Amino acid sequence: MAQPLLVSAAALFNEQGQVLIAKRPLGSDQGGLWEFPGGKLAPYETGLQALRREIQEELGVEIQGARPLIKIHYTYPDKTVLLDVWRVQQFSGEPWGKEGQAIRWVSVRELSQFEFPAANRAIIRAVQLPEDYMITGDFADQSEALLRLQAALERGVRLVQLRAHHLDAEAYRQLAQSALEACKKAGASLMLNADPALLDQVDAAGIHLTGARLMAARKRPVPVGKWLGASCHDAASLQQAERVGADLVTLSPVQATASHPGQAALGWQNFQNLVNGALMPVYALGGLGPEDKNRVFGLGAQGVAGISRYW
Numbered sequence: 001m002a003q004p005l006l007v008s009a010a011a012l013f014n015e016q017g018q019v020l021i022a023k024r025p026l027g028s029d030q031g032g033l034w035e036f037p038g039g040k041l042a043p044y045e046t047g048l049q050a051l052r053r054e055i056q057e058e059l060g061v062e063i064q065g066a067r068p069l070i071k072i073h074y075t076y077p078d079k080t081v082l083l084d085v086w087r088v089q090q091f092s093g094e095p096w097g098k099e100g101q102a103i104r105w106v107s108v109r110e111l112s113q114f115e116f117p118a119a120n121r122a123i124i125r126a127v128q129l130p131e132d133y134m135i136t137g138d139f140a141d142q143s144e145a146l147l148r149l150q151a152a153l154e155r156g157v158r159l160v161q162l163r164a165h166h167l168d169a170e171a172y173r174q175l176a177q178s179a180l181e182a183c184k185k186a187g188a189s190l191m192l193n194a195d196p197a198l199l200d201q202v203d204a205a206g207i208h209l210t211g212a213r214l215m216a217a218r219k220r221p222v223p224v225g226k227w228l229g230a231s232c233h234d235a236a237s238l239q240q241a242e243r244v245g246a247d248l249v250t251l252s253p254v255q256a257t258a259s260h261p262g263q264a265a266l267g268w269q270n271f272q273n274l275v276n277g278a279l280m281p282v283y284a285l286g287g288l289g290p291e292d293k294n295r296v297f298g299l300g301a302q303g304v305a306g307i308s309r310y311w
């Protein structure tokens with residue numbers, strides 16, 4: 001296979017949490033589409049060196065702090081690119097379109113309204129999704145569940161999966177409705193670990209498919225505009241997640257965990273290899289907490305998902 005074209009790009013954030021997009025000049029490759037500023041690596045450069053140079057050349061700003069956001073390997077009809085996208089939150093100078101390109105600051109929600117190259121679908125998801133994904137754990141009754149949820153929202157959790165396999169469909173629906181109200185008030189997104197048809201009754205952010213639901217799915221089971229998450233454990237389930245158009249996945253268990261005894265851990269090396277081949281944001285799950293985030297960013301993952309350390 002031909003070597004991919006190596007490209008670094010920046011998701012540059014301002015203090016309002018908006019992200020900068022630029023319009024590719026008409027006549028260039030993918031001209032007229034919006035993009036995250038950046039460009040091709042020179043032969044001697046690392047990804048971060050190329051990022052600093054490209055951002056200075058295209059926007060006139062100095063990057064002061066950046067961390068890996070997502071790497072996407074994508075094959076276009078005429079070439080394969082490896083897009084290495086960084087999250088940049090510290091920079092000096094006011095960005096301007098130094099090469100004559102239009103630039104715009106937009107909220108992460110608005111991003112979905114702009115036209116980007118095809119490789120950018122996963123990048124936009126990565127920009128929109130938070131670093132932590134809380135999965136609900138044990139609770140005795142609905143009021144305890146809601147109290148724990150409220151406490152987590154107050155600690156800053158912004159993405160929640162309501163996982164409660166012991167409840168029947170009606171009890172789950174009732175809890176989901178109350179959980180949704182709490183999440184909406186906090187500006188958080190709620191993923192239902194349930195039959196996708198429940199979205200017709202509970203207007204949550206999306207559905208998280210169990211491994212079994214994922215493998216049984218024939219096509220994307222949620223409408224456009226809703227998130228689709230899935231639980232993956234190996235290369236086959238990641239491929240299936242891609243086939244059904246998942247927006248995000250959890251990959252587990254990275255380490256042995258008390259909530260799933262007897263399941264063999266992937267370990268960090270397997271985790272990294274699997275993330276490298278994934279075409280969507282991947283949360284590391286299994287025996288991990290917020291203190292593992294820097295490590296998982298370095299391995300190309302979106303962040304950490306967890307029960308024990310978050311619930």
Ligand SMILES: Nc1nc2c([nH]c(=O)n2[C@@H]2O[C@H](COP(=O)(O)OP(=O)(O)OP(=O)(O)O)[C@@H](O)[C@H]2O)c(=O)[nH]1
Pocket residue numbers: 007008009028029030034035036037038039040041054081083117118119120
């Ligand atoms: N910078 C950037 N490139 C992207 C994005 N998405 C995407 O598919 N690409 C592709 O990655 C490649 C990046 O090339 P580029 O044109 O930015 O490279 P460059 O700044 O070095 O340009 P130059 O060749 O005009 O000097 C292009 O083929 C482009 O279509 C994106 O969001 N940002």
Ligand SMILES: [Mg+2]
Pocket residue numbers: 037038039040058
């Ligand atoms: Mg460029």
